[in-house]
Amino acid sequence: MPVAVDADGNITNEVDATTEAVFKNSFTRRLDPANYATGVIEVPLMMTGEGVTKISGSVSKVNIDLKRIMARFDVENDKQKSNLTIQKITLKRGRSNGALWGSKRTVVPEADFDTSAHLTDYTTIDFTTKAGANRGIVESVFYAYPNLDSDQAYLTVEGTYKSPVTSNDEPVIYNIDLAETPEGTDVAKFINLKPNSRYRLKIMDVTKSHIFATFEVVDWTSGGGIDVKPQNDAPVFDPATAFANTKDGVDNAHLPKNLNALNPDATTYDYEVQEENGNFKIRFAATGKVRAEKHPLVQTRAGEDSWMDWGTVTSEEIDGVWYTEFSVNYSQAVGASPVQVNFINDAASFDPALWTTINFYGPKQVPLFFEAKNIPVPASPGNEVDVTVDEMAGTNNSKAPKVTLYRIENSYVYINVEGGEGIAVQTPLSGVTAKKVKTEGRIHTYKIYISDAKATTVSGKITFENSGDPSKTTEMTVTIKDAGMKFESDGTVDPSVKITPSVADADGYQTGAEVKIDLAAFAGKNYKFKVYSPIAPQAGDIPTLSCPDLTINSGTHEWAADEPYTDYTIQPTGGEVSKEAWTKLTFKNPLALTDSLVVAPALAVQMKKDFTKPVYSVGTTTASWSTFNTGLASSATEIEMYRVNGSVVTVSVECSGEEIEFSAPTGMSVTRIGVTDEYTVAVTDTASLLNKKEADLVVYNKEAKKTEGNATTRQATIKLKMKDSAITWKMTGNAGGAATATGDAIEFKIDAANPNYTPIKIEVTGYAGSTITVNLPASNSWLKTSGLVPSEITTTGTAEEIKILEEETGTGSDNATIVITNAITGGPDKTITITKGTK
Secondary structure, eight states: OOOOBOTTSOBSOTTTSOOHHHHHTOBOOOOOTTSHHHHSOOSSOOEEOOOOOOOOTTOOOOOOOOEESSEEEEEEEEHHHHOEEEEEEEEESEESSOBSSOOOOOOOOGGGTTTOTTEEOOOOEEGGGSTTTTEEEEEEEEEEOOOOGGGOOEEEEEEEEEOTTTOOEEEEEEEEESEEOOTTOOOOEEOOOOTTEEEEEEEEEEOSSOEEEEEEEEESOSOTTOSSOOTTOSOBOOTTTSEEOSSSSSOGGGSOEETTTTOTTOOSEEEEOSSSSEEEEEEEEESSOEEEEEEESSOSSTTTTTTEEEEEEEEEEETTEEEEEEEEEEOSOTTOOOEEEEEEETTSOSOGGGOEEEEEEOOOOOOEEEEOTTSSSOBOTTOEEEOOEETTTTEETTSSOEEEEESSTTOEEEEEEEOTTOEEEEOOSTTEEEEEEEEETTEEEEEEEESOTTTOOSOEEEEEEETTEEEEEEEEEEEEEOOOOEEEEOSOOOTTEEEEEOOOOTTSOOOEEEEEEOHHHHTTOOEEEEEEOSSOOOGGGSOOOEETTEEEEEOSOOOOSSSOEEEEEEEEOOSSOOOSOOOEEEEOOTTOBGGGTBOOOOEEEEEEEOOOOOEEEEOSOGGGSOGGGTTSOBOSSEEEEEOSTTOEEEEEEEOTTOOEEEEOOTTEEEEEOTTSSEEEEEEOOGGGGTTOSEEEEEEEEHHHHHHHOOTTTTEEEEEEEEEOOOOEEEEEEETTTTEEEETTEEEEEEOTTSOOOOOEEEEEEOSTTOEEEEEOOSSSOSEEEOSOOOSBOOSTTOOEEEEEEEOTTOOOOOOEEEEEEOSSTTOOOEEEEEEEEEO
């Protein structure tokens, strides 16, 4: 309440009037975020100050420094560099009012943050309405009352983030604590906002999930942020009269060209010099002398503003106006990065808003190419970019870029293309796309990638044009390489190993192979194979080399560009066969980059235990053999046996304990001997084997035949050589022509008047032990034997000779017989009949 006095000057409300102590503890009205008019601090801003002076006479002078009771926030963000476009900013847990004279503020416990009247969320600021938003520094974005560090205040920044991978603008929200990290520690602490201070939020780096920023704190003493500025504080630039040609003073063809001459709405001064080397003069008027500062319009490489400089600078004052003239020199300007020159009035406040800025460009050039060092992963594995400049070799691949891409979906490289006027792309290469993902000034970042691997079959070129002059072009050579892996046997493959390559995938690449091993036949052997890959495999690309029943080791060959493979050796471990399933060895393609959707075809080598191939050998259970078969030839591939019912031999079959099945010839049977690996093979029907000299006994791996129809590779055959059991004979002497043999009969013609003393000779052949019996007529025999008559066939296959003579005194005519009884059980006997005839 103000002080009231009477006519004499006496205070009449001393009790109710506001005292100095109460006045010094005054605060502003609280902000009301629900009402925009009272939810933000707006200009004019409250300032306070105090001073003490001694009253002397009728006039006294007092010096009072006025200071603002609030803090100011500026924001620095360049969306071209950060990829962040800020749309809204809100101060959270700010103080709702401010002290006029610096009174102590009330500490708010953390538990009361959401309910205390001392704290409030300020009204959200629409950042997009601010002049220069997201193009650099924006001053006086909002004002805030001083606070305490215990308030834990923070800013909420809302906007969009342009993904460098997809080029899409994605909505984001970041919370930025009002905090500092003291030197020597990595722990951030909240700060006090101080009155009459400026806080500049500088956006440094942004990802979709994180923001990195700094706060710069400076005393609020300069005039920065003022919208109304003294007239003519900025140097005056008149495009019509500012330039003078230093060559002949007349020919305007040598003067910089105004790039905005046809654009009256242009907000910047942009000029292009017309030669590679030259100079010109430029003149400014101002309230004081003018100086100049330069820097690259967009910094992409060191020294990019070195092509332009100025020598002599002259200033003169005419009628209170200072005129400053700069002699500007430039060299190697073609395609040079643009230079931004700030012309500054030394007599004006050091406020960038009071500078006159001109951007100078070199003559247009073909697009130039550089490595995309602004991209964290500039190429998927294996792909290459060649933009090297080799002055010694006289090559400049920044003007003849080369790109190598492996032929898989989304295989990519990033490359920077310099072109101040913009870039147009012609892509005649099927299946390859060139997509611009970001622009920073005159630098355009392109992603060159395989968009259709099936359509990408040959190498080719992509043309990049300068949008400002389509005749300025640069061709990029794109080399396409196969991305597949390959499996290959190393050396001769043992028959115990069978290799089946996989069917090619949609892009024509081999995806693996099956290695099927017959463990029984593989014993003591090894198998070597190679895995080819497009680039050198890393440790994580090679699978764990383990498999039941096998030992798999890496070889000694290291991957090399001219021999792009690694080698491996497989050996059996020996011992009892495991019942575990065998392993699939998946060799990863080193070109794969899963977080970028670059999926390269891997190589899967399926190790598979093959069904054992049966192996024959001659049976050792000789007691089961027919006696007459024991002396015949036998081996693992052939066995001789007599073709007679009951004729038996044995065979042994090894199949690693796997079940087998026989296919026996008609007329024969196979029977297992107990639980052994031996089997009897017997003739059961001789009639079915007539005229057969041999028969095949085939044994199969039963499971292989059933599941795979594998009737050829998982079988074995032994040939049964059939021997005839019959007794054979022939007449080798015909008694001087008196004897004639027909079938198993001999007619012996006798002339009683002329006795015949020449014998009949008969040779008998058969199985050893077959008995020979000669039956002559019992009375008056007209025949007799000559010499020793054999009683049996002593050697199989060797003939025994029997001689029969005429008995000249015999008068009988009964037949004689020679009977050979077959020693082969079931074998046919033989009877030879001799009848008497007359001459």
